[in-house]
Amino acid sequence: MLNVAKRLVTYEMLSNTSRETNTQVAFHVGDRLRPQLATLMGNGGYRALLLRALVLAKAEAPWLRAVQVNMDGSLKGLEELHAQLSPTHFFDCSVVLLAQLLLMLVAFIGENLTLHLVREVWPNVSLNDLEFGKGATSEKDG
């Protein structure tokens, strides 16, 4: 799942046209999924899912300890994290969090439906060469 998350985050960064730096955009990938998931689960449901994903991600990326989930499902503490970490580590943190979020979706609704949702949000990102939903977040690039 790390590879999938990495590709999605990279895609978002490359297609960034906002004033934000590319590294800052990395964490906004979750925001892209938010409307889709909030429609299905409500804002509360999305927040609960993200909260759990964050807890799991912290085990792999301890720097995420500084990040919290706001009531509206947005993330708090990203600026501080961005200031503390190198761009590479910041990127990695966003990838780990997204991977955990996707893995949780896979656990709930299965690979097919999760992939279906991801493809709706990122129709132009090809994921066919990646093993979606397989392995832990700490898998190595294949």
Add this chain to the structure above:
Amino acid sequence: MKKTVKAAKPTLPKKIVGKPAKVTIRKLASGVPGLDDILGGGLPEFSFNIIAGTPGCGKTTMAHQIVFANATPTKPALYFSVLGEPVIKMLRYQQQFTFFDESKLNKAVRFINLSDMVLEKDLNAVLEEIIKQVTEANAGIVVVDSFRTLARKARSDVGDVEVQAFVHRLAQFLTSWEATTFLVGEYVEAETHNNSLFTLVDGIFWLSQATERNSVVRKLQIIKLRGQATVPGLHTVRINGGGLQAFSRTLGLIGNKKKPAQRRQLSIGIPELDKMLGGGILEGDSLLVAGPSGTGKSALATQFIAEGLRCGEPGIMAIFEERPEGYTQRAATFGLNLQRAIQKGTLEALYLRPLDLSVDETMQEILDAIKRVGAKRLVIDSLVGFEMALAPGFRADFRESLYRMIGALTGAGITILSTVEVEDNFTSLQFSHYAISFLTDDIIRLRYVEIDGQLRKVMVVIKMRGGNHSKDIREYVITNKGVVVIHPRRTDYNGLITGIPQRSGPRKAQESEAAPEPKATK
């Protein structure tokens, strides 16, 4: 795949005066096997319905089946989740069913969580959101689940009148929008009284669960469906891998083709017995073969089926007491190759040991098999085994359901041979230990008799509704040709039917009374 009963093509009336054409209500396929028959053809398009019942009855699953059966990208289904099962859990569980088509997700089938809105805003906002979503999506099917929770929350906030007004406006909008709507809710029967919702809706689909000893059965009742003649009563429902399946009380047999006017006499495969039956069993008759264990009921049934196959009549054997292999092996000892017919698809041996199935479901299995092979002959071996194979709670319905099935099948020209085990006593001749004789047109009774120190077997045709029959009591044996009727009627004994006859004629020499029972060999 959208399945609808095709609507009549609109045509202009030929004359201006005269009786105006009535509206044709299109019927949508429910996607629930068996339900369309119960509904009288399908779901009325643009109707406003409620799917109600206690928890665990299959309400949400039924709603999903309807949604997936009817939603298209141009006329999508909107599934509003309100303070009930979260959508993510619905997706988790509903995808286990075969009807779930993930390719329809977010295109033809869209899930929308309204829980936050219900919690944070008032009913007007909820209604506005539903109107907005339905309008934007051009929805053809709308589900609100759980409507009871929504109404309950609103009732505690604003009171009954506001809730009624909300329901009224919702129904008005969705019907005007030409959407077919299903409100899903956990209701108990008492809540239907004095509840305007149940007055307002066009259809009430009531699901329930009943426990009887160790068995649980789900039932469906269509309490109301405006504009359509539904099948009344409680229908068995089962949830399996395909979702809900409903079993109509009429077993979908209403309107089946009728018995042919000219009925042939069918050979039973035992020439002497055919003669006793006045030339054979009438096509479309229900024949009951009653007798104690070991008298050859199954052998006779095998010969009946084999003779049908020989005459080009496919058959079904519904077996409850032994395995199909035992049946085909015994047939082989009689020189009858049933295995070939099974391979050819002209014969099916159903081994039914359901234990917790309802009688309707079991009968549906038989009916499906009859359709599959185009059966003309059916063997049920035995009725006692059939009844015993059912869960205790369903045995009360056994005779009623059997009556319906036999009536409908024989009405369609299928000839049925059922066996029933009865215990012989030696004072009277029972036909059956329970009153099922009324189900049958013809009865053959087999029994043991004691003759010259031997336990022999005799048969007699007790009844033939469609014609005359022999009144003779005939001795028979089971040989490697199957059941073979031997001696002509015995005039040298009285009281054969008691099983302990008295010799009334001269005693023949013993050597001519050799045991007529060469055992069937493999």
